[in-house]
Amino acid sequence: MIGMTPLSSIAMSAYTDLVRLLKDDAVSGVQGKPTLKQRGDKAYWYAARRVGSDMHFTYIGEDSDETRRRIERVEELHATARQRQQARARLVRLLRAEGMTPTDRATGSMLSAMADAGVFRLGGTIVGTNAFRLYEGELGMRLPLGGMANTGDLDIAQFAKLSVALEDRVDPGLAETFSALKFAPLPGLDPGRTWRWAQGGSGQLVEFLTPAFGAETIRDLPALGVSAQALNYLNFLIAEPVHAAAIYRSGILVQVPRPERYAIHKLIIADRRRDGAGSLKASKDREQAAFLIAAMAEDRPDDLAGAYATAMGVGPRWREHIGNSLRRMHETRRILDGL
Numbered sequence: 001m002i003g004m005t006p007l008s009s010i011a012m013s014a015y016t017d018l019v020r021l022l023k024d025d026a027v028s029g030v031q032g033k034p035t036l037k038q039r040g041d042k043a044y045w046y047a048a049r050r051v052g053s054d055m056h057f058t059y060i061g062e063d064s065d066e067t068r069r070r071i072e073r074v075e076e077l078h079a080t081a082r083q084r085q086q087a088r089a090r091l092v093r094l095l096r097a098e099g100m101t102p103t104d105r106a107t108g109s110m111l112s113a114m115a116d117a118g119v120f121r122l123g124g125t126i127v128g129t130n131a132f133r134l135y136e137g138e139l140g141m142r143l144p145l146g147g148m149a150n151t152g153d154l155d156i157a158q159f160a161k162l163s164v165a166l167e168d169r170v171d172p173g174l175a176e177t178f179s180a181l182k183f184a185p186l187p188g189l190d191p192g193r194t195w196r197w198a199q200g201g202s203g204q205l206v207e208f209l210t211p212a213f214g215a216e217t218i219r220d221l222p223a224l225g226v227s228a229q230a231l232n233y234l235n236f237l238i239a240e241p242v243h244a245a246a247i248y249r250s251g252i253l254v255q256v257p258r259p260e261r262y263a264i265h266k267l268i269i270a271d272r273r274r275d276g277a278g279s280l281k282a283s284k285d286r287e288q289a290a291f292l293i294a295a296m297a298e299d300r301p302d303d304l305a306g307a308y309a310t311a312m313g314v315g316p317r318w319r320e321h322i323g324n325s326l327r328r329m330h331e332t333r334r335i336l337d338g339l
Helices: 008-030 065-072 075-077 079-098 104-117 160-165 174-180 232-236 259-272 280-299 303-311 318-326 330-337
Strands: 031-041 044-049 052-060 126-128 153-157 181-184 196-199 205-211 218-221 226-231 242-246 252-256
Touching: 008 075, 008 242, 008 252, 031 052, 044 318, 052 065, 052 218, 065 075, 075 079, 075 232, 079 252, 079 303, 104 153, 104 174, 104 242, 104 252, 104 280, 126 232, 160 218, 174 181, 181 205, 181 252, 181 318, 205 218, 242 259, 259 318, 280 303, 280 330, 303 318, 318 330
Parallel strands: 126 252, 153 205, 205 226
Antiparallel strands: 031 044, 044 052, 126 153, 181 196, 196 205, 218 226, 242 252
């Protein structure tokens, strides 16, 4: 197992402050009167404002005590936006000095553009290795450099039902956003339904995904204005995501899966790889899972045990995939058996 280096208490405090300030900005930047809407068994906050003769509703977030507290302070947050910008820039400088891994320029520019358009505000969740690279602040642990943290792709997932229910959309549209970044749509099997973009020259990919519950087809995500590849097991990964700060410029607020769910999901995916469980991608899946499981067994064993029990309780196919991966991972199996 690769040695683990904890972040300093200074870095952890600065990261927590950065996420808090970015969340404040997310509320203060939305114009309009806060309005609560009930949808099924959940409630969501919107900012309502009149545009001509129509009312426009901009999604703020799911109802929670934390969201309510920010909404109550919205006037104060509007007035202190400039001070927060300066504070965030100072915190990012501090985090870089403390050795936290910054987001590279190419990825940072993409995340910044998508955040400005509202992708993460509307429930978009970064999955794959770019999510893994953002776990340093969440876990208080420096990530290992090298193969398991390397990627050129950015994968964004969203629940299709949420995308419909929100009744809000990214602005500007993602086709316009990607065009400005020199990304072109890649043709798919379904004409007129684009779920992948590639950047000319770099070959960097952006892909959109959504949970499947059976057939892995192409589905639409109205809130993001794109289509997405539906994948089984993804619902487990992106349930109850958490906010993270990308260390780029003065910080970017994004959304990532809970690290314990990411780790267990990687055990499943490693065994499902079409190119085989012995492939380089499957090996990378297992490396990431092993690192996160070892880290969380020390500091957050209850979270890890809960995610493991949930996945094992879904059904025999889930247990089979997890078991097949763990047969190659003796230390990781020992850790999970001891939870």
